[in-house]
Every structure is written in C-alpha cells, then in structure tokens.
Amino acid sequence: MTQKIDPLKKMNWFDRIAHPGQFLKWSGYLILPLAILSAILFGVGLWFAFFNSPEDYQMGNTVRIMYIHVPNAWLSQLVYVMMAVSAIGTLVWRHPLADVSMKVAAPLGAAFTTMALFTGMLWGRPTWGTYWEWDGRMTATLILLLMYLGIIALWRSFDDQLRAAKLIAIITLVGVINIPIIKFSVDWWNTLHQPSIVSTEGLSMPASIYTPLLIMTFAFTVLFALLQTNATRTEILRRKADRQLRKSLNKENG
Amino acid sequence: MKAFLSILLRDIKLATSSFGDMLTLVLFFIMIGVIVPIAIGPDKDLLALIAPGVIWIAAFLSSLLALDKMFRQDFDDGSLLAMRHASISFEAIVFAKLIAHWLTSILPLIIATPMLALMLNMNAQILTYTIISLTVGTPALISFGAVGAAITVSLRRGGLIAPVLILPLTLPILIFGVSAIKTGTGVGTQGTALLILGAISLVTVAFTPFASALALKLTQE
Amino acid sequence: MKAFLSILLRDIKLATSSFGDMLTLVLFFIMIGVIVPIAIGPDKDLLALIAPGVIWIAAFLSSLLALDKMFRQDFDDGSLLAMRHASISFEAIVFAKLIAHWLTSILPLIIATPMLALMLNMNAQILTYTIISLTVGTPALISFGAVGAAITVSLRRGGLIAPVLILPLTLPILIFGVSAIKTGTGVGTQGTALLILGAISLVTVAFTPFASALALKLTQE
Amino acid sequence: MPNKEAYSSQQINVSKLSLIRSERLILSDVNFSVKSGKAIFLRGDNGVGKTSLLMAIAGYLHIGAGEISWRTDNDNEEENSLIDNLHFIAHQTAIKPTLSLKDNLMFWCTLYGGAPEKVIDALKTVGLSHAIDFEAGLLSAGQKKRLSLARLLVANRALWLLDEPTSSLDREGDKLVANLIDNHLERGGIAIIATHLDLNIKNAKTFILTKTNQHGEIA
Amino acid sequence: MPNKEAYSSQQINVSKLSLIRSERLILSDVNFSVKSGKAIFLRGDNGVGKTSLLMAIAGYLHIGAGEISWRTDNDNEEENSLIDNLHFIAHQTAIKPTLSLKDNLMFWCTLYGGAPEKVIDALKTVGLSHAIDFEAGLLSAGQKKRLSLARLLVANRALWLLDEPTSSLDREGDKLVANLIDNHLERGGIAIIATHLDLNIKNAKTFILTKTNQHGEIA
Numbered sequence A: 001m002t003q004k005i006d007p008l009k010k011m012n013w014f015d016r017i018a019h020p021g022q023f024l025k026w027s028g029y030l031i032l033p034l035a036i037l038s039a040i041l042f043g044v045g046l047w048f049a050f051f052n053s054p055e056d057y058q059m060g061n062t063v064r065i066m067y068i069h070v071p072n073a074w075l076s077q078l079v080y081v082m083m084a085v086s087a088i089g090t091l092v093w094r095h096p097l098a099d100v101s102m103k104v105a106a107p108l109g110a111a112f113t114t115m116a117l118f119t120g121m122l123w124g125r126p127t128w129g130t131y132w133e134w135d136g137r138m139t140a141t142l143i144l145l146l147m148y149l150g151i152i153a154l155w156r157s158f159d160d161q162l163r164a165a166k167l168i169a170i171i172t173l174v175g176v177i178n179i180p181i182i183k184f185s186v187d188w189w190n191t192l193h194q195p196s197i198v199s200t201e202g203l204s205m206p207a208s209i210y211t212p213l214l215i216m217t218f219a220f221t222v223l224f225a226l227l228q229t230n231a232t233r234t235e236i237l238r239r240k241a242d243r244q245l246r247k248s249l250n251k252e253n254g
Numbered sequence B, C: 001m002k003a004f005l006s007i008l009l010r011d012i013k014l015a016t017s018s019f020g021d022m023l024t025l026v027l028f029f030i031m032i033g034v035i036v037p038i039a040i041g042p043d044k045d046l047l048a049l050i051a052p053g054v055i056w057i058a059a060f061l062s063s064l065l066a067l068d069k070m071f072r073q074d075f076d077d078g079s080l081l082a083m084r085h086a087s088i089s090f091e092a093i094v095f096a097k098l099i100a101h102w103l104t105s106i107l108p109l110i111i112a113t114p115m116l117a118l119m120l121n122m123n124a125q126i127l128t129y130t131i132i133s134l135t136v137g138t139p140a141l142i143s144f145g146a147v148g149a150a151i152t153v154s155l156r157r158g159g160l161i162a163p164v165l166i167l168p169l170t171l172p173i174l175i176f177g178v179s180a181i182k183t184g185t186g187v188g189t190q191g192t193a194l195l196i197l198g199a200i201s202l203v204t205v206a207f208t209p210f211a212s213a214l215a216l217k218l219t220q221e
Numbered sequence D, E: 001m002p003n004k005e006a007y008s009s010q011q012i013n014v015s016k017l018s019l020i021r022s023e024r025l026i027l028s029d030v031n032f033s034v035k036s037g038k039a040i041f042l043r044g045d046n047g048v049g050k051t052s053l054l055m056a057i058a059g060y061l062h063i064g065a066g067e068i069s070w071r072t073d074n075d076n077e078e079e080n081s082l083i084d085n086l087h088f089i090a091h092q093t094a095i096k097p098t099l100s101l102k103d104n105l106m107f108w109c110t111l112y113g114g115a116p117e118k119v120i121d122a123l124k125t126v127g128l129s130h131a132i133d134f135e136a137g138l139l140s141a142g143q144k145k146r147l148s149l150a151r152l153l154v155a156n157r158a159l160w161l162l163d164e165p166t167s168s169l170d171r172e173g174d175k176l177v178a179n180l181i182d183n184h185l186e187r188g189g190i191a192i193i194a195t196h197l198d199l200n201i202k203n204a205k206t207f208i209l210t211k212t213n214q215h216g217e218i219a
Ligand code: HEM
Pocket: A066, A069, A070, A073, A074, A077, A116, A117, A118, A119, A120, A121, A123, A124, A125, A127, A128, A137, A138, A139, A141, A142, A198, A200, A203
C-alpha cells in the first residue's frame, strides 16, 4: 500500500494560508486592491510633490527628487529586513513559501537600492556639484546594493533552487547582523577624513514637504507589497510549470 | 568550421547558462573599484589621479582570476582528453575556447567600466580612452593567461597559481594599458602606447593557441 | 581532543606538503603590492600615503581568494561527508579547519608583510602597526569567509563567488584595519579601531563555525 | 581478521520511507529492517535510488516521509545515535593524494576514535601492504577503492553502508569484500550494500528497489 | 543499430611496449595485435597497468620503449593516423551537468564529425530515451555511464578503447555494452576493453597483464 503524502494534513492555520497552493488562491484577490491603492497614493503623492509643495530656498526645484529618493532609500533597507525574516522561515520552519519570498525579494531590493543610488546621484549633481561622493550613507547604500547583487549571483549559480534557498538563508542572516556594523563603520570612516560637504540634516522639514514625502513613502511601500506578491505568484507558477513539463516528458517517453 | 563553431557556441552556452558566474566576475571587478577608495580614503583628487590605474588593476586581476575557468572543467570531466580525437585540430579547439572566453569573461567587464568610472570621478574623455585601452589590451592578457591556465590545469587547486605565473609576463600590458589612458604625458605617447598594445595582442593571439595546446597535451600524460 | 588535533595536524600537513600553494598565495600578496606602484606611477610620497591601504587590500584580496581552499578538496573527495561520523562534533571539526587555515594561509602573508612594506616605502613604526592590525583583523576575515566558502563549496566553479559574497560583509574589517594603522588621525582613534577590530574577531570566531557547519550539512543534502 | 570484539546487539528499521530530491519523488514506501549479524543487498536498475537510500540512512538527505530508526541494547546515551554508529563507503574515496597510504588511514582512524595499531593490519587485509608508504595519488582505480575499504576496518562502526563496494576491483577484490562483510556480520555488525554484483555472503537478504516512481512528481 | 556502414580493414600492433609513469616501470614487453572485427580483453589485478596501457594507445602517455602501430587499407592520408581513428571511454564521463542529455551528445557528435541524426537514436540505444531533455547533472552514476557510452555511437571511430565500460551499470547495462561491442565488431571495428567482468562477446580474446613489474624501480 502506498502512503499518500498530504501536505495539508496536520498544519496550523498559518502554515495553511502560507502553503504555496493556498497562497496562490487567496493572493489572487490581493493584486487588484494593492494595484488600485498604490495608483491612488502615487497620484496624490506626485500631485503634492510637483504642484503643491514649496521649492527649497537653496536647492530650488531639484528638491522634488527627494520624493522619489527617500522612499526608495527606505525600501532598500526594508526589503533586506523582509528577506531576513523569510530566511528564518526557510531555515527554521523549512517553509516552501519562505524560499520563494526570499528569492523574489532580492531583485526587488536591488532595484529599489539602485533607484535610491540613482536619484541620489542625480540630486548630488546640482547640490554638491558631483555625481558621486564617498559619503558614509552613500557608501553604505552602495555596499547594500553589492550585497543584493551577490545574493542574486548566488541564486543564479545553483542548479538546485531548494538547496540554494537554505544556504542563501544563512548568508542573508549573517548579512543582517552585519548591516548595522557596516553602517556604523562607514560613517566613522568618512568622518575621520573629511566632513560632509552638505549635511543632509540641514534640510528643514515643514509639513508641506513632510506630508507628500510621507504619502510617497507609503505609495512606494504599497508598490513593493504589490510587486512582491506578484513575483511570488509568478515564481510559484513557474516552479509548478517546470514540474508539469518534466512530468509530461516522462509520461510521453515511458 | 562546423566543429569550430560548435566549440565556440557550446562554451558560450555553458557560460551564459551559468549566468551567476558572469555576474560574479563583474561584481568582483566593481568591488575592487570600491575597496580602493575605502582602503586609501575618500580624497577625491587623489582618487581621480589614480583612477586609470585602479580600473586597469581591477580588470587585470579579474581577468587573471577568471583564467581558471578556461580549461578547468573540461579537464576535470575528461572532455579535453576526448577533444583530442576531434575532427579538427586541437589547436583550433583551443583557439575557439579562447575566443569564447574573451566574449564571456572579458567583454562583460568592459561593459561595466562606466559604472566604475563614475565612482572614481573620471570624466567622459578618459573613460573613452579606458574602454579603448581595455579592448585592445585584454586579448593579449588572456592569450598569455591561456598558456598559464593550460600549464596549471592539472594542479588540483589551480585557483591562484596561473595568475601568479602569468602576472609578471603581463606587466607590460598593464604598463602600456595605463599609458594609453593617461593624458598629458607628452604628445603622442598615448597613441604609441595603444599601438604597442595592439601589436602585442596580435602577436600573442596568433601564437599562444599552439603553446596552450602543447601544454594541455603534456599535462595529460 | 585527539581527533581535534588530528584534523588540525592533517590540514597543516596537507598545506605544507603542497608548499607551492602557500608560496603562490604569498607571491600573489606581494604582486598586488608590486602592480599598484606600476599602475599608478612611482611617486614616492603618494605611495607612502596609500601604503597602509595597499597592504590591507593585498591581504584582504589574498585571504578572500584563498578561502576556496578551506573546504573544497575535502568536499570533492568525500572527506567532509565521512567527517560527519567522527568521534567529535562536526562544528569542532570546522573550527579546527579554521585554525589550520589561518596558520597556513594567513600567517605566511603576515610574515611576508615587511617585504611589501619595504617596496611601498613604509617606516618601521607603521609596519609594526600594520602587522598588529593584520593579526587582529584577519581571524574575523576568515571566519566570515568560512561561511561563504561553506555555502559555495558545492558550486562546481566556486572560485570567485565566495569572495564576492563575503567582501561587502567584511568591509568594516578593512576600514578598521586601515584605521588601526594610520597615525595622525586624532588621539585615540587608532587604539579604538584596534579594539573594535579585536571585538569583531572574537565574536565572529566564536559564532561562525556553527553557521559554517550548518551550511556544509545543508549543502550535502 | 584483526578485530574480533563483538558489537552490542542492534537493529535498523526503515519504515514507509519516501525520498524527495530536487522536488522529485525518488522512492516511496520503502520498508525493511536488518538486525545484528545480517546484511541486506539493495538491488535495482540504474537510477532507481540505491545511492539515495544509503545517503538518507546516513543522514545526508532530508527525509520526505516515513522513518529511519535505530535500536540498540547498549544504553550508553552517547553511542546511541545512528549517525555515530555507521560508516558510509561512497563512490568518492576520501583519499588525499599527497599523503602516504598510512597517513591517510591513520587520520581516519584517529578521527573515528579507532586504535592506531589497526592501521597496518587493515592495509594488509585489503592487499596494500607493499605500498604502505606510497603516496596515495599514485594508486590505480582499484587500489584507491581498496584503501577506502580499509577505513571500515579501523573505524569500528556497527552499521556499514556500502555503495558499489566492488566497483573497479578485480576478482580477488570481490572476494575480499565478501570476506570483510562476512567477518563484520560474525561480530554482530550490520551491512547494507548497494551492488549490481553477486557477492557470496551467508547472512544476506536481497531487497529489490523498483522503478514505479522514477521521475514521478509530488502533487 | 543505427549505423551499419563497415569500416575499412585495419589493424593495431603493440610490440615490445614498455611504459614508465612517475619514474616507475609500469609495464614491460607488452606484445599483442588486434585486427578488424576482433576485440581484446585486458585483464589483470588492480594496479597492473590496464588503464595506463589504454592511455598509451590513445596517445596520452609517453612511450618508454617499443611501438604502437596502426595499419589500414584506406590510403586516404588524413584519416590514417591512430589518434583520429579511436575513441576512449574513460572513468571520467565528459558530461556537462548543466546541458541536457541531447545537447551533451550533440556537441560530441558535431565535434567528431558524426551525423546529427544519430544522436536521438544513440540515446535510445543506451536506454536514456525517456530523459532526452533532462539536465545531465541529475543523472545517477549508471545513467551517466550510459550517456558517455552513447558517444561511441555518434563518433564513428574504428578503434574503441574502453576502460571498465560496465562499472556502475546494472545487469541489463552489461548486456547493452556487450551488444554495442558485438555490433561494432560486425562492422569491422576493433575494441580493446579493460574489465574485471565476463562480457559475452564472440570475437574476443583475452590478454592478461601480470604483476611482475609492479612498483619496481628503474635503475
Ligand atoms: C547616491 C547618493 C545617495 C544615497 C545612496 C543616499 C542614500 C540615502 C539613504 C540610505 C537614506 C535613508 C533613508 C531612510 O532610512 O529612510 C537617505 C535619506 C535622505 N537623503 Fe539621501 N542619498 C544620496 C544622496 C542624497 C543627496 C544628494 C541628498 C540631498 C542633498 C540626499 C538627501 C536625503 C534626505 C533629505 C533624506 C531623508 C532624511 C533622512 O532620512 O535623514 N541624499 N538617503
């Protein structure tokens, strides 16, 4: 008598809703609301940012880059935290969905980090007169990007994605412990040699700037949730299709 | 010809199918550019001064460290032995592998150069020179490298030995490579350096497949 | 204890019996020191200015590139699998291998430092600081490195991926390592940097064997 | 044979075992048990899952479903776990080419807590006595296999997992393997052997793995 | 069998051959010859020098003394050399794990100037037809061996050098190898096979290498 493997048997509620099959079902209902919410937030935020917030007395209109820059910079860090949480899920609970979420978050994180760097550089040109400055925060962000890219390279180096997940989880966790140390050391390193040319704390933050910034941050965060959910679904479906293909191959050829 | 192409295509396919490897190499190249400022301090003038040297060092080290990829796997799994009975000459096979290696390991580095240039505060003109200099000089680099890789492929832990063996031989490439970038070193020196670099590349590319093939044959005794 | 020592001794014996490997690593270390002046020009003041950075970069890259040696061979020939049934815990085995690796790969570099210092125009005091800084910082470097090496050991062409993965994580070591050398950067900063470096080393050496052992177990599934 | 102390009585049970590798169900519902003094041959076509099954018993593979259990009369807690009581001889030989045969074996002997005196005897038993101080890298395929089999004799583990132990061996080598196993069983040991060959061993049963699930997928 | 064209008639002679590896005399005074349609089994104890002899014939080892010669009726100068007329199947499988079975074999087919149509047939012949588009890295030991044997069928070389072709194979695999060789001989091919197994091949003689010189030193 063959023993049936029923993955849904003996699972608590959390494992149930987070099981890949189940996730595919309920997350489908999430896509549209998230898309609408982020569209609204972007609409409102961008309107505020471009038409209803003051120019900076020093930086003029270029201050508007901030509404893109700061949310992306914030997400660059949030995504890593999310990846680390998924890493725990992979290692401790051996949860199949955690694998997937960890994997799809890396390119998203890299994208947000790239955006933060890119907008920062665009902003740096008019304000500091240079695209790149080895300032502590900028350097730390660059290092974060390198970490994301290293993790992506690692994913792509493994043939067996299941084994890869557990191994990458380990390095992700080692990384999360290290991020504060990196930040601290880079700040310390820079202040040793020369003070920043423009201190970012120098910006005053009246409500007319603060409000759109908050809305934009929220908008980008929702966008991330949307992209993450969608990418997770795509990856699950891709793995399923992969398996299906192999199965049909076998049936055909005996 | 068909067999020649089949080697070329297979090697490119193998390299791109392990996309992670290519990305890794590019990252390594960029990281060298990043650790230099971190180690020697963020002084911008100083950085601009040493930028051409730093980029060439990064390309130099990355190319040398990528050498091991050229023959290692085919040696380990017995493919190289089996290739000696192919319908084309073994030298032609080695030549095809050399071309594939340049396309999959060196070209990506050259494409990534602008990113490094930006961080090192290079201007557009110098960046252009840098790219030209790398394009002309790297074929010589990996041709020499191929000999080193062939000689050391049978050593079980090849990683660093080929680079160390080849590095002294390739120092001229580094020297002329950097000279071909630096402006203001006197009228014409830049062009001359580039010409010499090109000449070295042509000669080495023509000769090294024979030396590499011979080394591979001997190493398999 | 006897088993722990037997690992340690075996690894040291293996490393010294392939003396060529050790020599290669030292040569690589020195060569980085040589190509920097060649690439950026022979200005003596400039060289003295960047010398501590260059030495740390050389040590940093050499150590990262030597990582692959830590587990690769034992993985490939099945020794690591067999070690899981040993009479001591697998974590202890990994720890022994870590120590052996430091002794056979890093210590030779530190011993070779004076030669590099000479070429880079360093004075005796700074050389002393450099040696202390390297001695205190490198254990942390290879502890992080061991995790990277363990994770990537099953990849057939591991060469560069572990260094690329680990390099960003270990930049603080580079930063504090260089700071612990540079004099004249304000009262006390040098000492502070050294203290922080030591603290990082202690903590990582204590924890990473567990992470590495876990990675090695998972990689063999 | 050098070592004649008996092992304590023990038993291994594999019940309802399913194995999954790379999301493919390799084996399902495998049931067997072996106890002290008995051996089992795993047989089956190429790719049916013999090696995978041995690896699962050795604890290298995550088990999809079912159970592998180990019972022993010895109530010493420490020595009680399966992983500390077995020795796996795989295709890979775990031989260092730059060390001499003796050093190679001595290392494993110490690591497994065996008695150092046994090393030379073990090399003699596997027919390598003339090459004790040779570098192991110079050995032929079959000689390497013999050296890795010698590990069994110094490790003193009750459960032997052997994956094609006779591959590359000559006729005499086949007999040697059969002898080693017979002696091991006499001492109260257990052996699980994946092989395509007929080995002449008294207390052995055969367990045939079948291809039903090959390349099958999990729902 | 896909390909039935006959090879031109040829013969290989090994005379008074001595082989030296790492300054040790491995073999001395080896004499035999085989001609079209015949096979020879190399037998002998582990470490006697079977693999070394095959490597010497394939041209990988420097020959100490004696001669290996190749004669053929075909007077086309280009195809006349030994090295272009043989195929060596060694322990190493020459398989790329990231390519599919088909891509793996197709590459060798093109490289050896074989006909691309033969690839699928060859995979079928060695019993891997169900896995044509699989990545080769997922194969078991025996399946890998089968894939490397398939190279023989696409390469179309007259002289086969086979080093333990049946290692890792199941019973059916042993028969497969015997069949492949039989067919090859029928077409006028030659095979030299180092093996410890009895393969059932009609036109085969056995050549036994003896241990006289093992580990002897050269003065
Ligand atoms: C490539 C260059 C730059 C990078 C990598 C970068 C990175 C960052 C990061 C990581 C944050 C923190 C976000 C958070 O934690 O929520 C941030 C915030 C910020 N950045 Fe940038 N930045 C760059 C250039 C600039 C420039 C040129 C300016 C303006 C002169 C600027 C102004 C700000 C402001 C106003 C904030 C928000 C305030 C704060 O969180 O302290 N940044 N940036």
